[in-house]
Amino acid sequence: MKYTALLALSILLLFLNSAQCSKILIVFPIAAPSHYILGNALARGLAEAGHDVTMVSPFEEKNPPKKGKYRDVVLTGFLDERNDASKRPNFFQMAETSPFFFLFFMNSVGNEYTRKMFAHPNFQALLKSDEQFDVVILEQFINDAHKVLAYHYKTPLILFSTIGPNAWVNNLVGNPSPPSYVPDVFLSYDSHMDFKQRVVNWLFTVAAELNRHLIFFPAQNKILKEYFPDAPDLSELNYNASLVLLNSHESVNDAVPHVPNMIDIGGYHVNPPKELPKDLKQFMDNATEGVIYFSLGSNIQPSQMSESMRKAILGPLGKLKQKVLWKWDEDTLPGKPDNVKISKWFPQQDILAHPNIKLFITHGGLLSTTETIYHGVPILAFPLLGDQKMNAARAEMNGYCITMQFSELTEEKVTDALNKLLNNPQYRENVKRRSRLMHDRPVKPMDLAVYWTEFVIRHKGAPHLKVAGVDLPWYKYLLLDVISFVILVIIGCSLILRVIVRKIFCSRKKTADKLKQN
Ligand SMILES: *[C@@H]1O[C@H](CO)[C@@H](O)[C@H](O)[C@H]1NC(C)=O
Ligand SMILES: *[C@@H]1O[C@H](CO)[C@@H](O)[C@H](O)[C@H]1NC(C)=O
Numbered sequence: 001m002k003y004t005a006l007l008a009l010s011i012l013l014l015f016l017n018s019a020q021c022s023k024i025l026i027v028f029p030i031a032a033p034s035h036y037i038l039g040n041a042l043a044r045g046l047a048e049a050g051h052d053v054t055m056v057s058p059f060e061e062k063n064p065p066k067k068g069k070y071r072d073v074v075l076t077g078f079l080d081e082r083n084d085a086s087k088r089p090n091f092f093q094m095a096e097t098s099p100f101f102f103l104f105f106m107n108s109v110g111n112e113y114t115r116k117m118f119a120h121p122n123f124q125a126l127l128k129s130d131e132q133f134d135v136v137i138l139e140q141f142i143n144d145a146h147k148v149l150a151y152h153y154k155t156p157l158i159l160f161s162t163i164g165p166n167a168w169v170n171n172l173v174g175n176p177s178p179p180s181y182v183p184d185v186f187l188s189y190d191s192h193m194d195f196k197q198r199v200v201n202w203l204f205t206v207a208a209e210l211n212r213h214l215i216f217f218p219a220q221n222k223i224l225k226e227y228f229p230d231a232p233d234l235s236e237l238n239y240n241a242s243l244v245l246l247n248s249h250e251s252v253n254d255a256v257p258h259v260p261n262m263i264d265i266g267g268y269h270v271n272p273p274k275e276l277p278k279d280l281k282q283f284m285d286n287a288t289e290g291v292i293y294f295s296l297g298s299n300i301q302p303s304q305m306s307e308s309m310r311k312a313i314l315g316p317l318g319k320l321k322q323k324v325l326w327k328w329d330e331d332t333l334p335g336k337p338d339n340v341k342i343s344k345w346f347p348q349q350d351i352l353a354h355p356n357i358k359l360f361i362t363h364g365g366l367l368s369t370t371e372t373i374y375h376g377v378p379i380l381a382f383p384l385l386g387d388q389k390m391n392a393a394r395a396e397m398n399g400y401c402i403t404m405q406f407s408e409l410t411e412e413k414v415t416d417a418l419n420k421l422l423n424n425p426q427y428r429e430n431v432k433r434r435s436r437l438m439h440d441r442p443v444k445p446m447d448l449a450v451y452w453t454e455f456v457i458r459h460k461g462a463p464h465l466k467v468a469g470v471d472l473p474w475y476k477y478l479l480l481d482v483i484s485f486v487i488l489v490i491i492g493c494s495l496i497l498r499v500i501v502r503k504i505f506c507s508r509k510k511t512a513d514k515l516k517q518n
Pocket of ligand 1: 151
């Protein structure tokens with residue numbers, strides 16, 4: 001009996017194992033570490049679940065996962081261009097740029113690298129090999145034409161959204177996103193908008209929609225046809241995703257609608273804490289009054305900030321009894337106080353996990369925000385661009401953050417904010433509560449990502465999860481045809497009623513007049 005059970009079990013395991021190894025193509029073309037970190041975590045997770053993963057990105061994994069199979073197709077040269085100092089924008093000066101400008105600026109960025117990936121020799125070599133895949137996972141980020149890969153390989157398509165549900169992805173799967181309470185990621189609002197904010201949000205939403213349909217999609221379609229002349233139009237490929245994996249979770253993001261094929265896996269990239277390098281560990285262990293960690297992320301070079309901004313921050317930091325770790329991109333920091341230690345790189349997640357950490361000073365990027373909630377550390381946010389202002393506004397609404405703009409920094413304001421964050425326990429309690437929400441989930445988010453990817457492979461797509469709204473033209477989706485019809489009927493009826501009333505009234509009047517005459 002026992003042996004039969006054992007035999008059955010091993011046959012089952014063997015079957016599961018062989019059934020489970022699928023070939024997965026993951027495409028994360030953006031030359032920015034914050035995007036790659038997410039793609040890399042997903043690729044590792046899928047490989048460790050036993051799959052054969054091919055990763056197309058500008059980066060190379062030096063330490064591939066031990067389990068499963070993993071291979072890089074490196075978009076060489078993408079990073080050199082990004083790292084070219086002469087081409088780097090000064091984000092501190094760009095921080096005040098209108099979001100409407102970014103809307104159009106993103107078009108040219110998106111078109112440029114969509115084309116560059118198609119044209120890349122390593123990518124072309126992959127296309128020309130007769131390699132087959134079971135599913136394509138694509139980062140959806142102003143690169144809509146890349147969806148043609150699922151058509152090319154005849155596989156289902158999974159989209160990955162680095163910034164949660166947003167205007168780029170909502171329409172592709174028919175996800176409702178009312179501008180009355182869902183702010184656009186480029187604006188600096190939280191979900192409770194006043195009248196003026198709703199006006200701006202609505203105008204921005206409409207402008208973004210018009211831009212996509214009238215300018216961006218036609219340009220992407222043109223690029224698509226250059227490289228895949230026989231493929232269907234983008235208007236067809238765009239709305240055929242089986243699933244959307246979202247780097248979001250309600251502990252970090254606002255509660256917003258999700259259609260059934262949108263799956264939240266936010267927090268999946270955060271690793272269990274590792275031991276810190278020896279010098280850092282000593283530094284943090286010794287800091288009995290606590291440590292403040294200051295990093296503006298992987299994209300922004302803090303040395304580009306003006307002298308007055310730097311002084312407005314360094315002055316107050318130097319007067320604190322806490323120690324400070326500042327991720328600084330040069331070898332020296334002018335005017336560095338003794339309690340501040342600089343480095344070009346810090347193991348951010350492990351620092352945030354240290355018991356002596358008191359505060360995180362951040363640009364408010366989504367990865368930093370997610371990691372700070374994971375470890376329960378309050379933040380002082382200096383948001384600059386993209387979704388950072390929205391993330392900071394949201395964190396402030398949720399009571400674990402104070403937000404300041406670089407342009408309005410003074411020593412007094414920074415001192416005031418630091419005092420509040422370090423001495424009022426409210427901020428810490430609020431972020432700890434968020435942290436408990438993030439950890440209280442039925443399944444680990446990485447397991448969820450693996451499950452849903454395998455689900456899509458097993459069922460060769462997931463059309464049953466698709467809401468019918470995807471296929472409706474916008475005027476039908478918004479019921480404008482029905483509303484116009486009802487208005488016309490009401491107008492028609494009232495006209496008819498008016499004629500009838502007039503007739504009756506006139507004939508009555510006539511009879512009355514006649515009676516009078518008689
Ligand atoms: C749309 O997706 C389904 C399911 O993955 C697939 O069978 C079909 O070929 C796709 N259509 C196009 C035009 O790519
Ligand atoms: C930490 O404290 C110990 C003991 O007081 C001292 O020997 C060591 O140098 C300190 N380390 C750092 C990095 O400050």
